[in-house]
Amino acid sequence: MSIIDSTKIFKGNIIFTPTPNEFFTIENGYIVIVNGKVKNVYKILPEEYNDFKIIDYSNKLIIPGMNDLHAHAPQFRHLGMAMDKELLPWLNDYTFPEESKFKDLDYSRNVYERFIKEVWKQGTTRIAVFATIHKNASMDLMELFIKSGLGAYVGKVNMDLNSPPYLCETSEDSLMDTEEIIVKYKDKSPIVKPIITPRFVPTCSSELLKGLGELSIKYKVSVQSHLSENKNEIAWVKELHPTSNFYGEVYNKYNLLGQSPTLMAHCSFSSREEMALMKENNVIAVHCPSSNLNVGSGMMPIRKFLDNDIRVAFGSDISGGHTCSIFKTMIYAIQVSKLFWANSNKEIPFLSNSEAFYIATKTGGSFFGKVGSFEEGYDFDALVIDDSELNYFNYSLEERLERFIYVGDDRHILHRYVCGNLIEEPRSLIQL
Amino acid sequence: MSIIDSTKIFKGNIIFTPTPNEFFTIENGYIVIVNGKVKNVYKILPEEYNDFKIIDYSNKLIIPGMNDLHAHAPQFRHLGMAMDKELLPWLNDYTFPEESKFKDLDYSRNVYERFIKEVWKQGTTRIAVFATIHKNASMDLMELFIKSGLGAYVGKVNMDLNSPPYLCETSEDSLMDTEEIIVKYKDKSPIVKPIITPRFVPTCSSELLKGLGELSIKYKVSVQSHLSENKNEIAWVKELHPTSNFYGEVYNKYNLLGQSPTLMAHCSFSSREEMALMKENNVIAVHCPSSNLNVGSGMMPIRKFLDNDIRVAFGSDISGGHTCSIFKTMIYAIQVSKLFWANSNKEIPFLSNSEAFYIATKTGGSFFGKVGSFEEGYDFDALVIDDSELNYFNYSLEERLERFIYVGDDRHILHRYVCGNLIEEPRSLIQL
Numbered sequence: 061m062s063i064i065d066s067t068k069i070f071k072g073n074i075i076f077t078p079t080p081n082e083f084f085t086i087e088n089g090y091i092v093i094v095n096g097k098v099k100n101v102y103k104i105l106p107e108e109y110n111d112f113k114i115i116d117y118s119n120k121l122i123i124p125g126m127n128d129l130h131a132h133a134p135q136f137r138h139l140g141m142a143m144d145k146e147l148l149p150w151l152n153d154y155t156f157p158e159e160s161k162f163k164d165l166d167y168s169r170n171v172y173e174r175f176i177k178e179v180w181k182q183g184t185t186r187i188a189v190f191a192t193i194h195k196n197a198s199m200d201l202m203e204l205f206i207k208s209g210l211g212a213y214v215g216k217v218n219m220d221l222n223s224p225p226y227l228c229e230t231s232e233d234s235l236m237d238t239e240e241i242i243v244k245y246k247d248k249s250p251i252v253k254p255i256i257t258p259r260f261v262p263t264c265s266s267e268l269l270k271g272l273g274e275l276s277i278k279y280k281v282s283v284q285s286h287l288s289e290n291k292n293e294i295a296w297v298k299e300l301h302p303t304s305n306f307y308g309e310v311y312n313k314y315n316l317l318g319q320s321p322t323l324m325a326h327c328s329f330s331s332r333e334e335m336a337l338m339k340e341n342n343v344i345a346v347h348c349p350s351s352n353l354n355v356g357s358g359m360m361p362i363r364k365f366l367d368n369d370i371r372v373a374f375g376s377d378i379s380g381g382h383t384c385s386i387f388k389t390m391i392y393a394i395q396v397s398k399l400f401w402a403n404s405n406k407e408i409p410f411l412s413n414s415e416a417f418y419i420a421t422k423t424g425g426s427f428f429g430k431v432g433s434f435e436e437g438y439d440f441d442a443l444v445i446d447d448s449e450l451n452y453f454n455y456s457l458e459e460r461l462e463r464f465i466y467v468g469d470d471r472h473i474l475h476r477y478v479c480g481n482l483i484e485e486p487r488s489l490i491q492l
Numbered sequence: 493m494s495i496i497d498s499t500k501i502f503k504g505n506i507i508f509t510p511t512p513n514e515f516f517t518i519e520n521g522y523i524v525i526v527n528g529k530v531k532n533v534y535k536i537l538p539e540e541y542n543d544f545k546i547i548d549y550s551n552k553l554i555i556p557g558m559n560d561l562h563a564h565a566p567q568f569r570h571l572g573m574a575m576d577k578e579l580l581p582w583l584n585d586y587t588f589p590e591e592s593k594f595k596d597l598d599y600s601r602n603v604y605e606r607f608i609k610e611v612w613k614q615g616t617t618r619i620a621v622f623a624t625i626h627k628n629a630s631m632d633l634m635e636l637f638i639k640s641g642l643g644a645y646v647g648k649v650n651m652d653l654n655s656p657p658y659l660c661e662t663s664e665d666s667l668m669d670t671e672e673i674i675v676k677y678k679d680k681s682p683i684v685k686p687i688i689t690p691r692f693v694p695t696c697s698s699e700l701l702k703g704l705g706e707l708s709i710k711y712k713v714s715v716q717s718h719l720s721e722n723k724n725e726i727a728w729v730k731e732l733h734p735t736s737n738f739y740g741e742v743y744n745k746y747n748l749l750g751q752s753p754t755l756m757a758h759c760s761f762s763s764r765e766e767m768a769l770m771k772e773n774n775v776i777a778v779h780c781p782s783s784n785l786n787v788g789s790g791m792m793p794i795r796k797f798l799d800n801d802i803r804v805a806f807g808s809d810i811s812g813g814h815t816c817s818i819f820k821t822m823i824y825a826i827q828v829s830k831l832f833w834a835n836s837n838k839e840i841p842f843l844s845n846s847e848a849f850y851i852a853t854k855t856g857g858s859f860f861g862k863v864g865s866f867e868e869g870y871d872f873d874a875l876v877i878d879d880s881e882l883n884y885f886n887y888s889l890e891e892r893l894e895r896f897i898y899v900g901d902d903r904h905i906l907h908r909y910v911c912g913n914l915i916e917e918p919r920s921l922i923q924l
Contacts, residue, residue, distance in 0.1 A: 137885050139895070139898070139899050140894060140895045140897070140898025140899035141887070141891050141894055141895055141898070142891075142894075143826065143845070143894065143898060144826070144842070144843075144844050144845050174884070353827035353830060353831070354827060354830070355830075356830035356831070356833055356834040356842065357834070358834070382823070382898040382899065383898075383899070391814070394575065394576070395785035395786060398785060398786070398787075398788035399785070399788070399831070401788055402788040402789070402790070410576070410788065411576075412576050413575070413576050452606070453569050455573070459573050459574075462572060462573055462574075462575065463571070463572045463573055465572070466571070466572025466573070466575060466814040466815075467571050467572035467814065467815070469901065
């Protein structure tokens with residue numbers, strides 16, 4: 061491919077966050093992309109690019125795509141439903157029976173196609189998702205993501221303990237199925253990958269956890285799970301693993317806490333030691349503020365994690381969270397951080413807009429590679445925002461971005477790019 | 493007008509809350525409206541109506557319209573902006589300079605038209621708004637509401653103290669302008685009315701408060717203001733009015749706390765005595781949870797108000813709140829109530845869906861008359877929800893409503909009615 065063929069030049073209002081502390085903006089500037097990766101951004105396009113065609117998004121906003129680091133794809137049917145049920149009835153009456161239906165591939169495809177369409181719609185370009193225990197449906201979800209052009213880490217869930225009989229595997233099956241998926245999918249796509257996904261400590265035997273850790277190391281596969289979401293859960297883990305000093309130590313013992321790249325969702329009640337270990341092992345703590353507020357289990361003290369140099373990303377956590385939008389998740393994260401701010405007599409600073417944006421883009425993206433920024437070498441994952449409907453009073457670029465986040469919605473996302481490719485709305489296979 | 497001319501019959505999935513504790517639903521039932529008021533709802537249409545034309549919304553949801561009891565219309569330009577500024581810089585750098593522009597009628601009309609369009613779009617059929625201190629712009633806002641067909645109580649704001657010089661009146665002017673508006677508008681429209689609106693105690697001299705109370709009684713005009721939103725404000729009021737035992741007592745002393753129908757926004761830190769007085773005087777406490785979370789001043793303990801039989805309504809409080817949607821405000825109210833639930837070891841019950849809906853419709857509506865329900869004699873203020881896009885899995889009616897609230901948006905509001913009249917999208921006068 062010639063340099064001209066492999067190069068794309070975009071013009072528009074460029075906004076991104078190389079650091080958490082401020083937005084980097086260029087008004088009607090240029091982004092040069094070579095082979096799907098950012099070469100550079102320019103206020104004035106260098107002469108060497110004079111002969112290249114320019115993709116013109118003048119006056120629109122060009123921002124990095126959103127990264128969602130925690131979502132339960134099979135709970136999509138229950139999005140925004142049963143929100144006034146408590147956690148246990150919600151799991152037993154809604155979530156577990158629903159997940160059990162995913163043994164049926166027709167059913168799973170129906171839900172997963174709708175889910176991916178919604179992910180696309182909301183401007184999420186990379187996502188880490190939990191599927192269910194079912195091997196075939198999990199692989200189908202990976203196929204659907206590959207077809208979509210979006211980036212995704214998809215986890216077949218592991219549960220061999222403390223689970224309803226209709227949603228429980230043997231340890232052997234669980235490990236065998238997981239390995240089969242890893243072998244089939246680890247090199248199939250550069251941006252859709254398997255991820256090892258013990259649901260959480262209480263639903264996994266020590267044997268299963270041990271096997272999963274071994275698979276993770278053997279195949280260099282990432283890991284995702286839940287950690288310290290609520291106090292009863294922490295007490296339960298302590299009961300199940302009395303020799304462990306804290307929840308995260310159980311994962312760590314079985315090589316599931318940062319021995320390969322690891323996502324841990326919630327961390328609302330992580331102890332000082334747990335946080336120290338997360339930091340040491342470079343684990344990403346995934347903050348799911350909409351879920352925190354809906355479920356009422358607890359809230360991650362995000363500033364504590366940031367102050368301790370622990371990487372923090374955002375998760376929609378549908379359907380504990382009720383929105384797939386990482387933009388709306390940013391708002392919730394800022395609001396939750398303001399609760400800590402207010403409760404500390406304003407001593408714990410709340411998240412600034414640029415910090416929230418940095419978390420949603422650059423930190424979230426760091427799990428997937430060089431993703432989430434427009435610095436040199438980054439994959440060009442981007443959203444083109446047409447906010448003309450909202451921008452009737454000559455707002456500044458930063459104000460326009462803030463208003464799009466707070467007031468706008470998917471209607472204002474004109475185009476979505478992953479690795480430099482324009483991603484079209486996923487088409488349903490079922491309706492074909 | 494004949495009985496046939498004055499009668500309208502609607503068919504659809506009827507949902508409303510005669511009581512807070514449960515939804516009343518009829519699947520594809522009928523609502524008979526006579527002269528804009530509900531006559532009755534039926535599962536099967538009585539024979540006497542056989543010859544009437546039916547407005548057919550089969551399979552759609554028909555619900556009462558939303559009532560927004562606290563909003564600052566002139567802050568619409570700042571919706572979803574400067575959300576990471578603290579309260580004082582936000583007021584001094586954004587809100588006050590912005591409000592001062594409303595002395596210019598062209599400017600005010602531009603903002604107010606956009607504001608009303610957004611109110612309409614989000615399904616709010618009745619609203620109580622703060623305008624600015626400016627007489628002409630306030631009257632223009634009333635004219636725009638009259639033209640729109642929506643119900644609105646519009647308050648010219650009163651400020652003669654502790655206000656920036658460019659946004660401050662003399663007490664005489666403030667009272668004279670207020671009275672002029674009242675005289676002009678109190679009988680002009682059945683659903684658009686003036687409301688007396690001291691900004692809050694610190695910006696009003698005792699002379700002004702006294703005069704406003706007198707106007708309220710003389711003309712039987714309602715009152716709205718802010719109360720006990722944050723601790724510094726409460727301390728400031730105490731300093732300004734050292735003989736008052738609590739904040740609300742100042743309003744009460746000047747006949748501005750329930751001597752006529754009264755709305756008090758926020759009440760996050762109302763004392764036991766203040767709440768007792770609100771109850772005694774039948775004051776409506778307006779909960780603005782999105783604003784509570786954005787501003788971080790405090791959160792209204794809504795259950796305490798409900799338990800004490802104080803009427804509670806919802807307010808968007810734009811632009812402290814970032815959404816005009818009372819549906820999204822319901823979600824925030826439930827979430828904030830879950831914080832109190834979690835912090836009380838689950839002893840303080842969070843808001844149920846039906847409670848939140850009841851507050852948004854029937855309690856909020858009670859300020860405007862018989863509004864917010866489909867019981868006999870109620871004004872037919874209604875929204876027709878076409879949620880077919882969200883309803884792909886045979887959800888129950890209550891689940892469909894919940895999903896529309898959590899996941900849906902204005903795209904799913906097919907039609908809006910006020911007093912039985914279909915309300916079209918407001919057309920801009922400026923663009924004509």
